[in-house]
Structures are given as C-alpha cells and as structure tokens.
Amino acid sequence: MNAISKPTMSLVDAIFQRRSVRGFLPKTVPEETMRDVFEQAQQAPSNCNTQPWYTVVASGDLRDSLRDQFIGRAMAGTPSEPDFSYVSKFEGVYRGRQVDCAAALYGEMEIARDDKAGRSRAALRNFEFFDAPHVAFLCMDRSFGATIAVDVGIYAQTLMLAMTAQGISSCAMGSLRSHPDLVRTAFGLEENIGVVFGICFGYDDSEVKANNTRTSRVSLDETVVFKDH
Numbered sequence: 001m002n003a004i005s006k007p008t009m010s011l012v013d014a015i016f017q018r019r020s021v022r023g024f025l026p027k028t029v030p031e032e033t034m035r036d037v038f039e040q041a042q043q044a045p046s047n048c049n050t051q052p053w054y055t056v057v058a059s060g061d062l063r064d065s066l067r068d069q070f071i072g073r074a075m076a077g078t079p080s081e082p083d084f085s086y087v088s089k090f091e092g093v094y095r096g097r098q099v100d101c102a103a104a105l106y107g108e109m110e111i112a113r114d115d116k117a118g119r120s121r122a123a124l125r126n127f128e129f130f131d132a133p134h135v136a137f138l139c140m141d142r143s144f145g146a147t148i149a150v151d152v153g154i155y156a157q158t159l160m161l162a163m164t165a166q167g168i169s170s171c172a173m174g175s176l177r178s179h180p181d182l183v184r185t186a187f188g189l190e191e192n193i194g195v196v197f198g199i200c201f202g203y204d205d206s207e208v209k210a211n212n213t214r215t216s217r218v219s220l221d222e223t224v225v226f227k228d229h
C-alpha cells in the first residue's frame, strides 16, 4: 500500500454512499486531501494508457470569477457552445428515467412541474456551482471522440469515489460544458483543449433540501444480459 492509499471506507460502501450533492458548506478541502484524491483518480485505466484527461480545478477568487461569468452568460441568454456534441433529446425508457430524476430533485426542492420560474432558478444554481468551494473541469483534446471520452468518464467516477471515501461530496455537471471559452481563458488553455464536463465538490450542506434527493436504479434485468450458450 503506498502513501496515498488511506482507505476510510470499503469500495462497496463508497459506491453506495456516493450521490450528487447540490448544496455545499463554505469550507474548503485541504490541499493535501485534494492532491490525494486526484492522485487516486489518476490510477484509472485508459485506452493504451494515454490518460487523455486534463483537469483544471478552480477555487477561491478564480472560482468566484468563473461563477460570475457563467451566471452572466446564463442571465444574458447566451447560447451554449459546447466542444462536444450532446444528445438533444432523450426518448423512450431514457426519457422516462430523466423525468423520474427531475421529479425526485424538484420534489425535494418543492418546485412544481409547471413552476417555470422555480425551475429557472434551480437551473441557475448549476452556474453557481451549488456554492461548492471547488469546481473541476474535466477536459480532453477536442479531436478525441466518444471512445476516448469513455476514459474521462472512468476517471471521473474513480475521482468521485475517492472523494466519497474522504467524506468529500460532489456533483458531476454536464451543464458546465456550456461555455468552454470561459474555462480556457481562466486557465490559459490552448484552443485544442475541450471541456467534457465539470465536477463541483466540497462538503455537503445537510440543510439544503436538494441534498435529500435520492435516485433509484432500474433492475439488472433491464441493463445486463448474462448468457453462456
């Protein structure tokens, strides 16, 4: 076991305890802990061990500045310009699961389905990073497609589980791919670096209603086939 392996809970416990948190305390993650969890994520597998992820983490004044810029764009109605394409509309069973997910979240937030203003306010919370003290932007080369984005996804879940094991809460955020130019400018990134998605993280504020949200999963029969002849 090396110096960064400090198990605080079993892997299975981390898998089941991780959940998306959408309200954080104004308490920063110590730098050493932050380095540990990112080092653990770094052990994720990837195509030919290319480790195609490139992660930038904003804290402090930079995080505040990015929040203000994202909010400014949202308030101005600036169309999003993601680097990577996203499915425009979920259909069939996927749509059903999306609706269930929204119902669970808005139910806890006491926002009715027809409450457009309430929903807009809730959407804006994304761009406030749910008050998280840190926000990571997971990037990769813009020439990479879906197969390489898989590696970034594997890295992301490794990161979120490593955080869970350290008592750090997180929320993966596709919404933060909407204005990648802001991220490139903030970090002085080359134009070829694209933002795949964000992850905000910090410590769960248990007073925030959204944090009571619990999502379910469909049964294995719906997503896995085991066959031996």
Ligand SMILES: Cc1cc2nc3c(=O)[nH]c(=O)nc-3n(C[C@H](O)[C@H](O)[C@H](O)COP(=O)(O)O)c2cc1C
Residues within 6 Å of the ligand: 018, 019, 020, 021, 022, 101, 126, 171, 172, 173, 174, 175, 176, 197, 214, 215
């Ligand atoms: C790639 C990705 C992007 C996501 N984007 C957002 C987002 O922009 N805003 C948000 O509130 N939740 C976002 N989520 C969180 C999902 O809604 C959440 O993972 C899902 O409902 C399952 O709930 P759980 O994470 O609590 O298990 C995202 C999750 C993933 C994996």
